[in-house]
Amino acid sequence: MNNKYLTIYNDLAEKIKTGYYKANDLLPSESKLMKDYNVSRDTIRKSLNILTQEGYIQKAQGKGSFVLDINRFTFPVSGVVSFKELGKQLGKTFSTDVKILQCISPDKNVCNYLNINKNQKVWKIFRTRKIDEENIILDKDYILQKFVSDLTFHICQNSIYEYIEDTLHLKIAYAKKQITVEKSTEEDKKYLDLKEYDMVVVVRSYTYLEDTSLFQYTESRHRPDKFVFVDFARRNKL
Amino acid sequence: MNNKYLTIYNDLAEKIKTGYYKANDLLPSESKLMKDYNVSRDTIRKSLNILTQEGYIQKAQGKGSFVLDINRFTFPVSGVVSFKELGKQLGKTFSTDVKILQCISPDKNVCNYLNINKNQKVWKIFRTRKIDEENIILDKDYILQKFVSDLTFHICQNSIYEYIEDTLHLKIAYAKKQITVEKSTEEDKKYLDLKEYDMVVVVRSYTYLEDTSLFQYTESRHRPDKFVFVDFARRNKL
DNA sequence: AAGTGGTCTAGACCACGCG
DNA sequence: GCGTGGTCTAGACCACTTG
Numbered sequence: 001m002n003n004k005y006l007t008i009y010n011d012l013a014e015k016i017k018t019g020y021y022k023a024n025d026l027l028p029s030e031s032k033l034m035k036d037y038n039v040s041r042d043t044i045r046k047s048l049n050i051l052t053q054e055g056y057i058q059k060a061q062g063k064g065s066f067v068l069d070i071n072r073f074t075f076p077v078s079g080v081v082s083f084k085e086l087g088k089q090l091g092k093t094f095s096t097d098v099k100i101l102q103c104i105s106p107d108k109n110v111c112n113y114l115n116i117n118k119n120q121k122v123w124k125i126f127r128t129r130k131i132d133e134e135n136i137i138l139d140k141d142y143i144l145q146k147f148v149s150d151l152t153f154h155i156c157q158n159s160i161y162e163y164i165e166d167t168l169h170l171k172i173a174y175a176k177k178q179i180t181v182e183k184s185t186e187e188d189k190k191y192l193d194l195k196e197y198d199m200v201v202v203v204r205s206y207t208y209l210e211d212t213s214l215f216q217y218t219e220s221r222h223r224p225d226k227f228v229f230v231d232f233a234r235r236n237k238l
Numbered sequence: 239m240n241n242k243y244l245t246i247y248n249d250l251a252e253k254i255k256t257g258y259y260k261a262n263d264l265l266p267s268e269s270k271l272m273k274d275y276n277v278s279r280d281t282i283r284k285s286l287n288i289l290t291q292e293g294y295i296q297k298a299q300g301k302g303s304f305v306l307d308i309n310r311f312t313f314p315v316s317g318v319v320s321f322k323e324l325g326k327q328l329g330k331t332f333s334t335d336v337k338i339l340q341c342i343s344p345d346k347n348v349c350n351y352l353n354i355n356k357n358q359k360v361w362k363i364f365r366t367r368k369i370d371e372e373n374i375i376l377d378k379d380y381i382l383q384k385f386v387s388d389l390t391f392h393i394c395q396n397s398i399y400e401y402i403e404d405t406l407h408l409k410i411a412y413a414k415k416q417i418t419v420e421k422s423t424e425e426d427k428k429y430l431d432l433k434e435y436d437m438v439v440v441v442r443s444y445t446y447l448e449d450t451s452l453f454q455y456t457e458s459r460h461r462p463d464k465f466v467f468v469d470f471a472r473r474n475k476l
Numbered sequence: 477a478a479g480t481g482g483t484c485t486a487g488a489c490c491a492c493g494c495g
Numbered sequence: 496g497c498g499t500g501g502t503c504t505a506g507a508c509c510a511c512t513t514g
Contacts, residue, residue: 024450053291055412055414058411058412058446058448058450060448060449066450068450172473173296173472173473174293174296174470174471174472174473175470175471175473176293176468176469176470177468177469177470177471178466178467178468178469179417179465179466179467179468179469180465180466180467181419181437181439181462181463181465199419199437199462201419208296210296210298211298212262212296212304212306224419224437225419227417227418227419228416228417228418229416229417229418229467230414230415230416230417231414231415231416231417231469232412232413232414232415233412233413233415234411234412235410235411235412235413
């Protein structure tokens with residue numbers, strides 16, 4: 001990465017994660033960091049702003065930048081993160097089973113979700129996610145075929161995001177998400193090891209590309225006892 | 239507010255919300271906005287960055303800033319927002335019942351949540367939230383007494399956040415949140431109209447002040463069918 | 477008084493999209 | 496080639512904290 005401020009952000013974030021800077025430590029002052037990295041103050045401030053946004057530090061006028069305690073942040077479902085990336089970050093044994101992979105003419109519901117008409121083909125992908133030998137999550141993905149002409153079992157087994165970003169070079173920009181809890185359906189019971197639970201946590205995501213086109217709708221259905229969502233939020237006035 | 243960039247942000251956000259700028263419109267270019275508001279480019283860019291962050295716009299190099307469709311964002315539980323603020327934004331008929339308000343020596347669990355020892359007094363506040371004549375949410379708040387010496391039923395009935403920020407002038411900076419789904423307890427059944435549901439959605443929040451001191455732990459317990467969480471997330475590389 | 481972060485400015489150069 | 500946003504710089508002044 002040739003960006004100075006991103007490089008500095010990553011460097012500082014790494015130093016916080018590895019404990020070089022510890023919770024409640026003060027980061028070096030902005031003028032000190034300017035000299036250390038040999039950049040202008042604005043560049044340093046850009047880096048620090050991202051650290052603030054991500055919950056790494058808290059700034060205080062007249063005092064400095066305090067390192068926050070991030071040890072409660074181990075399950076970052078917030079943000080736009082794929083299942084494979086998640087697994088990597090957690091180091092747990094996850095596995096994925098591709099149940100359905102087909103290119104279809106969408107039904108009414110899917111048309112509605114993706115805001116298209118039924119002549120536009122979409123990929124329909126159902127995958128189950130296994131943790132400790134139990135099927136915990138059912139992911140139902142619908143992806144506009146015009147953006148992704150080919151998909152294989154192997155790609156779905158691996159990471160669709162990786163393929164889309166690294167191979168197709170599509171740029172995912174943002175997502176809208178909604179979390180609710182609903183009665184489990186026959187489909188849920190078919191694909192998941194629901195045990196005694198008769199409800200599932202449903203995470204609906206609409207994913208958009210950089211040019212603001214909606215290209216994917218995902219419904220992620222979780223067994224309630226294994227669902228956790230962790231969030232860091234700053235108070236915004238006005 | 240004397241901040242230029244916040245003023246401009248609010249002005250533009252207002253124009254998007256009221257439909258002066260519509261979805262898929264291009265915002266005026268940065269140089270145009272510089273002239274319109276008679277400020278430097280950096281100030282404009284600060285405003286646009288917040289709009290981007292909050293999901294109002296999407297920028298594209300060489301093209302401009304596109305207005306996004308925000309109509310799916312009607313329930314902003316994300317961010318640090320209090321119940322009263324929420325009610326205002328939704329225009330629905332909510333009501334709050336204060337069930338418990340006392341200053342206690344905390345038990346082991348609360349000590350653990352707030353990272354204190356049992357000699358520190360805390361306010362214990364239980365409130366139920368009613369929507370359409372049903373008790374849907376049970377809020378269990380624990381607030382360090384050293385920050386808030388006095389609390390009344392009237393304040394709790396209204397908005398604790400309002401009192402803390404506007405009257406005590408404490409500055410709430412950020413919060414960590416966790417969402418899970420759990421079996422309902424006897425307490426839940428006592429305070430809520432749970433109908434046939436035997437599970438509740440539990441939102442645990444740790445709220446921090448600007449000086450990074452943890453001052454409040456809240457457990458918000460929701461009847462599952464009425465729970466919605468909406469989030470906007472940008473994809474961050476690296 | 478000295479040091480910290482917060483805001484604002486003016487100017488430079490680059491990368492990208494489009495005609 | 497022109498206009499757009501993206502990055503970076505250097506300098507100014509202010510507000511706040513601490514000694």
